[in-house]
Amino acid sequence: MNTWRQTMKRAKSQPLLKFLKESDWEESIKSESKDEGSRSSSSILKQVNSMSINIKESSKRSEECTTENYGLWRNEQKARAARLEKHLKAKWALEELIAEQLVLFHAHCNKVMVPTKLKDVARLLMPEWVHPHELAALSWLGDWRPSAILDLLRSLATSSSSSAFSSLSADLVSPEGVLAQAVKEIRIEEAVIDEEMAEIQANCIMHLPFGPVNAKSSKMALACVHSEFEKVHRVITKAQNLRAKALDLVVEKLLGQIDAAEFVVVFTTIQEMIHQISSQQKLRNGPVSIPVKASGTN
Amino acid sequence: MNLLSISATFGRKKTSRPFKDYYNEWFNSLEKTLLPQLQNVMLTDPISPSQLSIHVTTMQQHFQAYYNALDVAASDDIAQVLYPEWRNSLEKPFIWMGDLHPYLLTNLLRSFLDVEEEAEHYYLDTNEHDHNDDGGVKGDDGEGVIKIGKDSEFCVRPYEVAMAYRSPSKTLSTRVEQIECGLRLMVPALVVRARNVQAAFVERVGGEWEGGKRDEAKAVIGEAMVAEMEELAGVFLDANRLRRSVFSDILSVTNVYQAAVFLEGLAQFLVGFKNITLLREFDKRKLAN
Numbered sequence: 089m090n091t092w093r094q095t096m097k098r099a100k101s102q103p104l105l106k107f108l109k110e111s112d113w114e115e116s117i118k119s120e121s122k123d124e125g126s127r128s129s130s131s132i133l134k135q136v137n138s139m140s141i142n143i144k145e146s147s148k149r150s151e152e153c154t155t156e157n158y159g160l161w162r163n164e165q166k167a168r169a170a171r172l173e174k175h176l177k178a179k180w181a182l183e184e185l186i187a188e189q190l191v192l193f194h195a196h197c198n199k200v201m202v203p204t205k206l207k208d209v210a211r212l213l214m215p216e217w218v219h220p221h222e223l224a225a226l227s228w229l230g231d232w233r234p235s236a237i238l239d240l241l242r243s244l245a246t247s248s249s250s251s252a253f254s255s256l257s258a259d260l261v262s263p264e265g266v267l268a269q270a271v272k273e274i275r276i277e278e279a280v281i282d283e284e285m286a287e288i289q290a291n292c293i294m295h296l297p298f299g300p301v302n303a304k305s306s307k308m309a310l311a312c313v314h315s316e317f318e319k320v321h322r323v324i325t326k327a328q329n330l331r332a333k334a335l336d337l338v339v340e341k342l343l344g345q346i347d348a349a350e351f352v353v354v355f356t357t358i359q360e361m362i363h364q365i366s367s368q369q370k371l372r373n374g375p376v377s378i379p380v381k382a383s384g385t386n
Numbered sequence: 387m388n389l390l391s392i393s394a395t396f397g398r399k400k401t402s403r404p405f406k407d408y409y410n411e412w413f414n415s416l417e418k419t420l421l422p423q424l425q426n427v428m429l430t431d432p433i434s435p436s437q438l439s440i441h442v443t444t445m446q447q448h449f450q451a452y453y454n455a456l457d458v459a460a461s462d463d464i465a466q467v468l469y470p471e472w473r474n475s476l477e478k479p480f481i482w483m484g485d486l487h488p489y490l491l492t493n494l495l496r497s498f499l500d501v502e503e504e505a506e507h508y509y510l511d512t513n514e515h516d517h518n519d520d521g522g523v524k525g526d527d528g529e530g531v532i533k534i535g536k537d538s539e540f541c542v543r544p545y546e547v548a549m550a551y552r553s554p555s556k557t558l559s560t561r562v563e564q565i566e567c568g569l570r571l572m573v574p575a576l577v578v579r580a581r582n583v584q585a586a587f588v589e590r591v592g593g594e595w596e597g598g599k600r601d602e603a604k605a606v607i608g609e610a611m612v613a614e615m616e617e618l619a620g621v622f623l624d625a626n627r628l629r630r631s632v633f634s635d636i637l638s639v640t641n642v643y644q645a646a647v648f649l650e651g652l653a654q655f656l657v658g659f660k661n662i663t664l665l666r667e668f669d670k671r672k673l674a675n
Contacts, residue, residue, distance in 0.1 A: 206671045210475035220465035224618055225587060225611055233581065236588045243592025275581070282577050289480050290489030293651075294497055298658020300651035310667045313476065320479040321673065357600075358591060361607050369465075369611075376466035377402040378458045 186349045189356075206317045212324050221366035226359075228278065229285065229327035234334035235274045240358070241338055241351060242267045253347060260342060270337060277330050285323050292316055405459040406472040412452050413660070420445050421653040428646055433544040439642050445649045446637055453630045456484060457623060464619040476668055477659045483580075483625035488573065488632045492566050494651055495636055498551040498644070499562070550643035561639040565632055572628050579621045587614040 203209055212230045214223065226232050245253040245261040253261075260266050293299040295316055297309035339348040424441045427434070460467045467484045480486065590610045596602060637645050658664070 203673055206668055206673055207475035208673065210478035214469050214471075214478050216471075220463070220469040220471070221611065221615070223469045224465035225614055226584060228581075228584070233584050235581070236584055239585045239588045240592045243589040244595055247593045247595055278581070279574075279577070286482065286487060286489065286573065286577075289482050289487040290493050292480050293490050293494050293655055296655070296658065297664075298661065299655055300494070300497060300647075309664055310671060313664070313668060314671060317479065317673070354595065354597070357603070358595075358607065361600075361604050362611070365604070365608050365611060366465075373463050373466075375404040375406060376459050376463040377404050378408060378455055378462065379402050381401075 182349065183345070186345060186352070189349070189352045203321065206314060209317050209321050209324065212321075219363070219366035219370045221369045222362050225362055225366070229281070229324055231328070231331060232359075233278070234327075234330045235271050235278055237331070237334045237338060237355070238267055238271045238274060240355065241342070242271065244351070244354060253350070256343075256347065266342065270334075270342075274330065274334055281323060281326050281330065284326070285320075288316065288319050288323065402462075405455070405462075405466075408455055409452075409472050412448070412455075413656070416448060416653055417657045417660075420448055421650065421657065424646060424650055424653070428547050428650065429543060431544040433546050435546075435642055438646055442637075442642055442645045442649060445653065446634075446645075449633060449649075449652075450630065453485075453626055453633070456626055460484070460619050460622050460626070464615050464622055468618065468622060474659065474665065476665060483576070483622055483629075485626070485629060488569055488625075488629045491629070491632045491636060491652070492562060492569065494655070495562055495640075495648060498647060498651070499554055499559070501551070546643045547647065550641075550647045554644075558639055558644075561635070565635050565639075569628070569632065576621060576625050576628070579624075580618065583614055583617040583621060586617070587611070 203212055215230065218227070226236060228234070228236075241253070242261055245256045245267075258265065262268070295312055297312040338351060343351060420441075424445055427438050427441050430437070456467060470478075470481065470484060473481060480490075482488075587610050590613075591607055594606045594610075636648060640648060
């Protein structure tokens with residue numbers, strides 16, 4: 089349960105980050121997308137098409153070719169093929185990396201976080217491997233607040249200091265755009281889930297076996313606790329589904345593949361930094377304390 | 387950690403103590419001293435209202451002292467107060483803004499009022515069935531209700547305690563409704579504020595994000611987190627103020643017997659979370675079985 093975070097940050101995101109920085113494909117893809125107004129695989133398709141046309145046409149004219157021309161032509165073809173291969177490799181590698189990242193997100197949201205014991209429900213809400221500052225900064229029922237995921241994309245896209253998502257359409261990021269609308273809707277769903285959780289927390293005094301109206305034998309007592317924890321778990325599951333929905337919306341529906349990858353990298357990097365800052369904070373602060381004079385009990 | 391912060395930590399720790407230790411001590415004195423003392427007085431027949439009043443006040447101050455200490459702790463480290471590591475796995479899911487949900491306090495009070503109401507209905511119903519044509523029985527209340535609660539501990543208690551919530555005054559019912567009404571306005575507002583604080587944090591981080599410049603980015607996040615924690619502390623203080631005011635409102639609208647029953651119920655509830663036998667079973671219990 090506690091491995092997804094580490095795996096995602098160190099093993100998986102690092103290669104992608106490195107890859108984004110080190111390989112030169114990014115530049116060429118960017119310039120292509122400027123030339124052709126497209127970030128999809130259409131540029132590669134065009135190269136393949138033009139190559140096969142060249143092959144057909146040149147086979148007709150092959151008798152006219154001199155040895156020198158033929159050599160030039162072959163070199164050009166080789167260079168084209170090499171460039172093409174590089175693009176393809178980069179594309180496959182990128183697709184694979186993006187897919188890996190997205191699989192990790194989904195695994196986290198859907199599969200990995202399945203609790204087996206009652207006490208695991210508490211660990212979903214306050215995981216001991218996440219520092220309190222990180223939880224306070226971002227957490228809602230155990231993990232990133234769904235609407236905050238969309239808030240992050242919106243602020244990245246409208247940021248003046250980052251050019252990462254500057255190509256996103258105004259329809260998407262304007263104050264009345266698709267993203268703002270999605271934030272509104274997700275917030276409504278969050279509020280509904282908040283209400284459900286509040287209801288459990290408010291009424292637990294009626295249902296838990298040590299409340300004044302529900303005193304039970306010890307066997308029955310555990311059954312009461314069990315039923316309350318099932319309720320809490322159902323709410324957490326709803327929260328996880330909403331989180332998964334918000335992430336899906338960003339990485340699968342709103343953004344193209346490259347932007348989605350970029351978002352995942354930024355998202356993961358921010359989370360990793362918050363994690364580092366929180367652990368430093370915890371070391372520096374130590375356990376929360378109160379002055380001795382304020383702590384006298386009656 | 388540099389020298390300055392080491393000495394700061396050192397200096398601070400000499401005059402302060404971990405909240406966890408405070409809480410454990412607070413809890414022990416609730417469980418081992420204050421609750422048994424209150425229950426003893428509640429069992430004494432004839433009951434001494436002045437004795438009971440002293441114990442009710444002591445218990446009330448004990449809770450107030452805890453809420454105050456929680457405020458002080460929040461100014462030291464709000465994150466640890468919002469996600470208290472000193473609470474066990476049975477308690478954690480029921481923690482809202484660092485402690486019990488304020489609705490829980492009004493629901494506890496309601497539970498006494500409603501039980502009495504149900505008992506009254508039951509009494510009237512059974513009497514209507516048994517004595518269909520005898521209208522005089524309805525006026526003879528009291529005895530029938532005690533019979534219903536024969537197996538409960540309320541029977542062996544002095545009349546004033548056992549009947550504390552019997553026929554509550556109109557003022558009490560109205561005041562409870564007013565308190566609940568206030569909560570319905572305040573709680574969602576606090577939840578929205580907490581959400582907005584997180585949204586503002588994310589927006590600040592995203593807005594100042596410059597891809598690739600790790601050190602700058604980390605500094606931005608660090609500053610944004612400090613600001614966020616301050617905001618969260620403000621939200622927490624208001625939430626805790628609300629909790630505290632609901633608590634003292636309830637005690638100001640109830641009479642001494644009602645207050646005693648309420649405080650006993652609250653203390654027993656808190657103590658119940660730490661029942662060793664239950665916790666042992668709880669730890670082993672699978673979620674799906």
